[in-house]
Amino acid sequence: MALRWRISALVAAAACAVAAAVGVLVHEFSRDRELSQARESARVTLDRAAVTYTRTGEVQGSGAALDAPGLPGDLRDLVEQGHRGTEFTTGPAGPAMWAARPAGSRVLSVRVDLTTTMRDIGALDASIVVAGLITTAVVLPLGVLTAGRMSRRLRTAAGTARRIAAGDLDARIAAGPRPRDEIADISTAVDTMAGALQKRLLGEQRFTADVAHELRTPLMGLVTAAELLPEGEAAGYVRDRVRVLGTLVEELLEISRLDAGAEHADMSPCPVGPLVHEVVARSGPAATVVGADETAETDGDGDAGAATVRTDSRRLERILTNLVVNAHRHGRAPVVVTVSGDGRTVTVRDHGPGYPRTLLDDGPQRFRTGARERGTGHGLGLTIALGQAQVIGATLEFGDAPDGGALATLRLPAVPPPAGADPAGPAER
Secondary structure, eight states, X not given: OOHHHHHHHHHHHHHHHHHHHHHHHHHHHHHHHHHHHHHHHHHHHHHHHHHHHHHHSOOTTTTEEESOTTOOHHHHHHHHTTOOEEEEEEETTEEEEEEEXXXXXXXXXXXXXXXHHHHHHHHHHHHHHHHHHHHHHHHHHHHHHHHHHHHHHHHHHHHHHHHHHTTOTTOOOOOOOOTTOHHHHHHHHHHHHHHHHHHHHHHHHHHHHHXXXXXXXXXXXXXXXXHHSOSSHHHHHHHHHHHHHXXXXXXXXXXXXXXTTOOOOOOEEEEHHHHHHHHHHHSSSOOEEESOOTTOOOOTTOOOOTTEEEEOHHHHHHHHHHHHHHHHHHSOSOOEEEEOTTSOEXXXXXXXXXXXXXXXXXXXXXXXXXXXXXXXXXXXXHHHHHHHXXXXXOEEEXXXXXXXXXXXXXXXXXXXXXXXOOOSSOSOO
């Protein structure tokens, strides 16, 4: 149940409870007062009748009776024991207050009829019920309105928090200051947190970009020096490390561009099948390609064929290359690349230990491979693949195959974003 209706139900229950409590208190107070007055009246009448009976031996006209047939049995027994008392009864003759006392060998009693009094109390109870219903009918809409405003403000705060979590660090609730308003305090705290988080992440992004740019100059010197080394095992090792370092720097620069939102898609018809075969051929160890039709081409008007989609072929190639290389590097053979009939879904699957739980839960993290059995690496390949997928409007999902192994699924959009459109968001926040 939504918070709005919970608060509304609570307001309605509170109003009903207050009305019921007031009604019970008023009913009991009114009834006790009327019974007390009737009891006192019966006693006074009984005492006067006893004086009259003692003087004249008659009770006619005094409002009392001798050995009245309707006298309650308990009261009669009390009088026969030599005591006097009163009792309220609700018999066939209606509600009444009885008072009785000994009169020699007989019982002198007075009956005060309370039919009208009890009817008035019943009318008062009905009036209290009507007043409670009217009060509830008036208070409930006000409670619903207030709860609705609170619920909308909380939903706005929750929606903004989700946008921030999804990568929109410019999102703000922008709630005005309201003294002693907890929801406004929460909104301000979320905005403050988002601002601090944005500053920190922008600082990290600038640091990454600056480091990558600063490394390019000494890296070029290392490349030149490595080429001048005499041939040998040591020279080969140095050239290999320099090549790895160069790849790392280029990946860091690519991530910094993705983080800054500086990448834009250049959309054009792309035959997926040949592109997949080309990626697999260049990625090193052999991989099995399933469902890719190398002969798929566009027709004379340039429309996509069965395995041709409109996308940014350079970025699609980058995504598939990173996925296949990651499968070879961190998984085990055979690596299988499957292309759907329409070319819009491509899966890359290996038969290794699968993706680590941290990657499945939180997505790829830079400089983290997540599991020792997946091998070592910088964790940048999948991060870049995810960022480039967002640029072309595709979705990239990571999971484990039912019978073991890591499974990456790339889904291209049916209607790609226009060329030059802003990416969906940075690859890594």
